[in-house]
Amino acid sequence: MGGLLSTKGKNASEWKRLCNSLNAQLDSSPHLTYVKKILSLSYLDLPSYLKSCFLYLCVFPEDHSINCARLIRLWAADGFSKRKQGMTLEEVAREYLIKLNHRNLIQVAQIDSIGRVRECRVHDLMREVILSKSEELSLIQTQPGYLTATDGIGRHLSISKRANNSSMSVGNFQTHSIMFF
Template sequence: MLEPLSSEKGWELLCRKAFGSDGCCPPNLTELSELVVGKCGGLPLAIAAIGGLLSRKNKIVSKWRNMLDSLGSKLSSDSHLSDCNRDLSKGYYDLPHHLQSCLLYFGAFPKGCEIRFGKLIRLWIAEGFVQRNNDLPSEHVAEEYLKELINRSLVQVSMRKASGQVGSCIVHDLIYEIIHRKTKGM
């Protein structure tokens, strides 16, 4: 299982892509650069793509703020981010149908919302997304679904219980944008 980049590694990657080989972030763009790294949720592809896009922008706070605010719409319209969007969308299209439904269900929650594990699997079961398995309880099957989405880096664990079990989860902002676009067309 690939882990998302740490904040430090994500910062280094963004600075290399956005500011060139010296990777030195101007002080006036530090806060916005940190927001970009956070918005990418540790996804190297997303950080590199957005860093490349920002490298072509003037190093002016208002320009960067506008770009950050319109990032969701730019995923489909900007040619530099279209490859990132296509690659992130592949993660969705490579899923079996029952997991596609589970992933799309994250669109029912607000962007950036942490969702408690127990609540999520009960909702999936109630919606009929969990396929019956005579050998296993539905809750166990739903837990396996969530583990698969986490293993594919489409869902991120935001909190673990002391037992190591997932306590709550969240989808990356860029994955959320893809989910939101897919659910709008339904």
């Protein structure tokens, strides 16, 4: 990021413009291509059981604060957490969340009085990595508006900002869950 900013003037509005267009810059700027590759290494280094949990985070809209109790229940319900001796699926899922936090792959947004993470979020740059990996694997499809039968496939669908006059037809999808925001 420092290398990219060094190519810009010392004008605050120019830096703000860059920040606002960071997602597009990720794919087009040679300086940021390295950032995306480095962030992808964090994903590639995850054990397989954490990869799907991590990719699942893209069902939540950008800059959305994620309720951890809800996320843990979703992971358990969707089969992302595996049984361990003496632990419930939710306890295992909480353990996964803690591991993602220790790897700095999620940002803590709120902690309760006993030190547990109550809300988290995903950094915009990391979300771009998650989106591209999940699209590549057809795990999650995110839609800014509505779905039609001709849209792509995804085991999990996330739909945000659904227009009032739009309709939805999921046709012949092999979809496990749909989330509306």
